[in-house]
Amino acid sequence: MSSRKEAAARALWSPAVRGLRAYVPGEQPQGTGWIKLNTNECPYPPSPRVLDAVREAADERLRLYPDPTALALRQTIAKRFGLTPEQVFVGNGSDEVLAHAFCALLRHGRPVLFPDVSYSFYPVYCALYGIEPQPVPLDESFRVRVADYRRGNGGIVLPNPNAPTGIALSLAELTQLLEGNPGSVVVIDEAYVDFGAESAVALIGRFPQLLVVRTLSKSAALAGLRVGFAMGHASLIEALHVVKDSFNSYPLDRLALAGAQAAIEDDEHLQALSARIATSRQWLVQQLDGMGFHCLPSSANFLFVRHASARAAELFSALRERRILVRHFKQPRIDNHLRITIGTQAECEALVDALRHILSTSS
Ligand code: PMP
Numbered sequence: 502m503s504s505r506k507e508a509a510a511r512a513l514w515s516p517a518v519r520g521l522r523a524y525v526p527g528e529q530p531q532g533t534g535w536i537k538l539n540t541n542e543c544p545y546p547p548s549p550r551v552l553d554a555v556r557e558a559a560d561e562r563l564r565l566y567p568d569p570t571a572l573a574l575r576q577t578i579a580k581r582f583g584l585t586p587e588q589v590f591v592g593n594g595s596d597e598v599l600a601h602a603f604c605a606l607l608r609h610g611r612p613v614l615f616p617d618v619s620y621s622f623y624p625v626y627c628a629l630y631g632i633e634p635q636p637v638p639l640d641e642s643f644r645v646r647v648a649d650y651r652r653g654n655g656g657i658v659l660p661n662p663n664a665p666t667g668i669a670l671s672l673a674e675l676t677q678l679l680e681g682n683p684g685s686v687v688v689i690d691e692a693y694v695d696f697g698a699e700s701a702v703a704l705i706g707r708f709p710q711l712l713v714v715r716t717l718s719k720s721a722a723l724a725g726l727r728v729g730f731a732m733g734h735a736s737l738i739e740a741l742h743v744v745k746d747s748f749n750s751y752p753l754d755r756l757a758l759a760g761a762q763a764a765i766e767d768d769e770h771l772q773a774l775s776a777r778i779a780t781s782r783q784w785l786v787q788q789l790d791g792m793g794f795h796c797l798p799s800s801a802n803f804l805f806v807r808h809a810s811a812r813a814a815e816l817f818s819a820l821r822e823r824r825i826l827v828r829h830f831k832q833p834r835i836d837n838h839l840r841i842t843i844g845t846q847a848e849c850e851a852l853v854d855a856l857r858h859i860l861s862t863s864s
Pocket of ligand 1: 593594595596597620660664690692715716717718724728729
């Protein structure tokens with residue numbers, strides 16, 4: 502396209518979108534031979550029951566639209582968590598569920614609070630929906646201080662465990678946060694909760710302003726299926742449905758509905774995967790500690806680490822040359838850290854070998 506035509510087309514962008522800085526996801530290399538420890542996927546396969554269910558759903562019924570209410574899946578989720586289907590909302594990954602939550606529940610003309618440092622999609626949704634973001638700094642040990650989340654805000658969004666730090670708040674701290682913010686929607690993003698944190702689902706009956714968001718991308722090993730869900734008071738959930746139906750009335754396709762239902766039903770598989778990852782996490786912390794790294798205490802399927810002397814950007818590049826991908830955020834305060842997803846035990850061992858080699862040749 503000529504540059505004049507390009508300029509003319511660009512001038513047609515909505516003003517709100519011109520200033521938007523979209524979220525940049527971690528690298529997804531297309532070739533083989535990579536050790537991928539950069540986007541917090543599960544290194545183990547999903548439940549065989551999920552694969553069977555998806556195969557079974559892949560037939561001539563694909564010509565028909567899926568159930569717009571996703572009722573069977575919502576019933577299964579409700580049963581698993583002791584809720585009613587009216588208290589459950591499903592969407593294409595928790596990213597989409599969060600987008601609907603920002604749109605439906607967090608636009609009150611007052612700033613929305615979330616930790617600084619945290620999931621970098623939150624400021625993007627704020628920009629998309631014209632919400633003023635108010636990042637609340639973590640304390641000096643990278644912990645969320647709930648006392649800093651004062652009432653009068655337009656809502657609070659908190660991942661628990663936090664990402665990319667991996668540090669979790671206790672149920673008592675979450676209760677304190679909810680008690681201190683009766684007039685604000687509090688979104689607890691539990692993407693990583695299955696790896697060792699306490700869930701806020703137990704508080705839903707007590708706090709009508711609480712929305713708990715989950716994903717099947719991590720502990721259920723289904724990032725490729727794109728399924729997330731939210732749980733809360735039926736009246737909060739209703740707002741999400743209003744937005745969803747105004748946007749795309751089909752939350753999930755037929756294959757995703759079938760696979761997600763089988764995944765929720767196979768909690769044993771999820772527990773087994775989470776336990777394997779917790780074991781490798783403990784092993785990896787010990788190894789990294791012994792090599793001069795400082796690891797934040799993680800309740801997630803990743804570690805957030807800093808080396809005593811080696812620079813994170815250089816370690817990132819040296820690992821990448823060896824086809825090992827980790828995550829390096831070029832952001833103030835954390836640009837000396839790496840976020841490392843817990844891989845299979847063999848992948849963790851390969852990482853440790855590579856780091857030993859890199860550190861011994863760089864000093
Ligand atoms: N919340 C947090 C804190 C995350 O790290 C992620 C994964 N990048 C998500 C939500 C979104 O996960 P998904 O859209 O795959 O469900």
